[in-house]
Amino acid sequence: MRTSIATVSVSGTLTEKLNAVARAGFDGVEIFENDLLGSSLAPEQIRERASDLGLELFLYQPMRDVEGLSADAFARSMRRAEHKFRVMRRLGVDTVLACSNVSAHARDDDALAAAQLRELAVLADEYGIRVAYEALAWGRHVNTYDRAWRIVEAADHPALGVCLDSFHVLARGSDPEGFAAIPGEKIFFVQLADAPLMGMDVLQWSRHHRLFPGQGDFDLTEFVRSVVRSGYDGPLSLEVFNDVFRQAESGSTAVDARRSLTALQEAAGVLELPAAVAPTGIAFAELVTMDTEPVTVLLQALGFSRTGKHRFKPVDLWEQGTARVLVNTEPATGGSGPRLAALGLDSPDPGAAAKRAESLGAPVLPRRRARTDVLLETVAAPDGTELFFCASGRQDLPDWLDDFAAAGDAVSQAGSITGIDHVALTQPWHQYDEALLFYRSVIGLRPHGGVDVSDPYGLRRSRAVSNQDDSVRIALSIDPAPGASHRASQHIALATDDIVAAARRIGAAGHLLPVPDNYYDDLGARYVLGPGELQTYRALGILYDRDGRGSQFRHFYTRTIGDVFFEVVQRDSGYAGFGEQSAHVRLTAQHAQRQA
Numbered sequence: 001m002r003t004s005i006a007t008v009s010v011s012g013t014l015t016e017k018l019n020a021v022a023r024a025g026f027d028g029v030e031i032f033e034n035d036l037l038g039s040s041l042a043p044e045q046i047r048e049r050a051s052d053l054g055l056e057l058f059l060y061q062p063m064r065d066v067e068g069l070s071a072d073a074f075a076r077s078m079r080r081a082e083h084k085f086r087v088m089r090r091l092g093v094d095t096v097l098a099c100s101n102v103s104a105h106a107r108d109d110d111a112l113a114a115a116q117l118r119e120l121a122v123l124a125d126e127y128g129i130r131v132a133y134e135a136l137a138w139g140r141h142v143n144t145y146d147r148a149w150r151i152v153e154a155a156d157h158p159a160l161g162v163c164l165d166s167f168h169v170l171a172r173g174s175d176p177e178g179f180a181a182i183p184g185e186k187i188f189f190v191q192l193a194d195a196p197l198m199g200m201d202v203l204q205w206s207r208h209h210r211l212f213p214g215q216g217d218f219d220l221t222e223f224v225r226s227v228v229r230s231g232y233d234g235p236l237s238l239e240v241f242n243d244v245f246r247q248a249e250s251g252s253t254a255v256d257a258r259r260s261l262t263a264l265q266e267a268a269g270v271l272e273l274p275a276a277v278a279p280t281g282i283a284f285a286e287l288v289t290m291d292t293e294p295v296t297v298l299l300q301a302l303g304f305s306r307t308g309k310h311r312f313k314p315v316d317l318w319e320q321g322t323a324r325v326l327v328n329t330e331p332a333t334g335g336s337g338p339r340l341a342a343l344g345l346d347s348p349d350p351g352a353a354a355k356r357a358e359s360l361g362a363p364v365l366p367r368r369r370a371r372t373d374v375l376l377e378t379v380a381a382p383d384g385t386e387l388f389f390c391a392s393g394r395q396d397l398p399d400w401l402d403d404f405a406a407a408g409d410a411v412s413q414a415g416s417i418t419g420i421d422h423v424a425l426t427q428p429w430h431q432y433d434e435a436l437l438f439y440r441s442v443i444g445l446r447p448h449g450g451v452d453v454s455d456p457y458g459l460r461r462s463r464a465v466s467n468q469d470d471s472v473r474i475a476l477s478i479d480p481a482p483g484a485s486h487r488a489s490q491h492i493a494l495a496t497d498d499i500v501a502a503a504r505r506i507g508a509a510g511h512l513l514p515v516p517d518n519y520y521d522d523l524g525a526r527y528v529l530g531p532g533e534l535q536t537y538r539a540l541g542i543l544y545d546r547d548g549r550g551s552q553f554r555h556f557y558t559r560t561i562g563d564v565f566f567e568v569v570q571r572d573s574g575y576a577g578f579g580e581q582s583a584h585v586r587l588t589a590q591h592a593q594r595q596a
């Protein structure tokens with residue numbers, strides 16, 4: 001099906017919007033009237049610009065309060081409509097969207113609404129234009145799609161049909177199954193938006209919190225299936241009013257939007273993509289830094305040993321248990337660091353994983369090859385984090401570890417680290433929803449429920465994604481707003497089977513993040529712990545959580561170096577979380593440490 005997006009969904013001037021949308025690969029757009037009114041381009045020039053960019057202009061919108069009117073008001077509305085139809089002729093757009101009346105003066109009279117919409121359609125028809133009538137969820141009398149359809153059916157004019165907007169339909173709890181009652185050719189247009197479930201005024205919800213499909217809680221897949229079953233074969237158009245997307249850079253929003261529509265088409269069975277290849281483990285985490293000293297000290301304190309050296313690049317491999325950390329000092333990587341720049345994901349089929357990424361508009365990066373350097377399929381996540389698909393454990397494919405010559409040290413037995421439990425990545429404020437969609441649709445991870453974590457200088461939304469057996473867990477959270485004085489830090493969480501021994505080791509080396517006494521006073525009141533347990537945790541800065549079934553999670557943090565720190569966790573097998581309950585204590589302690 002053809003793909004479209006409303007100009008209201010991305011930031012910028014009309015020209016910037018058209019460029020971004022075309023670059024992201026949409027077939028066309030809905031032009032919002034405000035974008036036209038604010039543009040210095042004449043309608044003919046807009047038409048030409050769109051055509052040069054290979055974009056179709058699918059729809060012009062909105063017309064407001066056109067039905068259920070007094071005779072006077074209707075006459076004024078028709079006059080304005082005629083002007084719009086002339087503009088549309090100049091633009092070369094043949095479909096206009098008319099929203100149901102929201103005015104307190106609107107009459108609750110379907111026969112009147114049908115008669116007036118019919119008259120509007122007769123006029124539109126003279127201009128070769130079709131009117132798509134949309135029930136706004138907050139329409140005064142017409143606020144459900146089935147009522148809008150009954151009126152359109154009664155008006156009975158070939159230039160009048162309905163527009164089905166997933167937000168209005170699903171926000172009202174209507175069932176898309178009912179689209180079956182509408183002949184496909186009477187559905188003139190389909191708009192798609194997701195949204196988080198929120199208990200709030202529906203107009204505010206719609207105007208500020210819409211999301212691209214797959215980023216919220218609505219079942220867009222079933223919506224599209226129902227639309228397709230009705231016989232509709234027009235464009236699928238994203239119409240997303242969202243405060244963040246209105247501000248964010250239009251190019252990346254358009255790519256995110258296009259990806260969401262591709263993934264939705266796949267889910268609804270109208271498009272086939274290379275299948276997702278979920279990763280089976282975290283092969284490595286890569287730190288980039290110009291100054292190796294602080295990282296080396298911290299890794300050694302954690303019990304890691306330097307086991308390998310890249311044959312052609314300034315990259316060291318540090319190992320402990322199955323945990324692998326690469327330390328990259330290539331000057332080209334920029335910034336002083338250390339920062340978490342890349343993740344290696346064990347993949348059963350790296351080539352297929354890269355094809356999947358490509359089909360969803362994820363930038364596949366030039367492979368960092370140097371002579372015998374093994375081939376690595378790499379994509380960039382929305383925030384620029386590089387994801388390597390590693391063919392770990394495949395005899396027929398080269399192993400990324402072959403690029404590393406032994407550096408002398410054996411894999412350390414010194415610490416009690418067994419592997420990587422999870423990686424926490426902070427996302428730029430405007431790319432949080434995009435990141436979630438990326439890790440779900442491109443990488444094939446499944447999202448868990450979201451939590452809000454309070455930081456002394458902001459509230460951070462946070463949400464984890466994981467593979468089926470939780471051997472790959474990535475915790476995503478929002479960075480503070482740009483310009484904030486407090487940077488967020490990403491981290492690598494290491495698994496241990498002896499949290500006390502690990503904390504003693506780090507504590508003795510002076511790298512522990514201290515935790516306030518108040519936390520432990522409260523912890524003692526919250527849980528009945530074993531004899532001496534609370535004292536041990538208090539002495540070692542260990543945080544403690546227990547879920548409803550009694551599974552425990554104990555963890556501590558190292559101090560922050562550059563933009564990164566380590567967490568060490570001991571997780572009971574049934575515990576599914578990340579100790580979110582005490583995340584605010586950690587964030588506050590980190591701010592305190594930074595200021596010390």
Ligand SMILES: O=C(O)c1ccc(O)c(O)c1
Nearest residue numbers: 062097099134165206207
């Ligand atoms: O918020 C609105 O007014 C508005 C306008 C046009 C639409 O298509 C829509 O879904 C909402």
Ligand SMILES: [Mg+2]
Nearest residue numbers: 134165191239
């Ligand atoms: Mg709409």
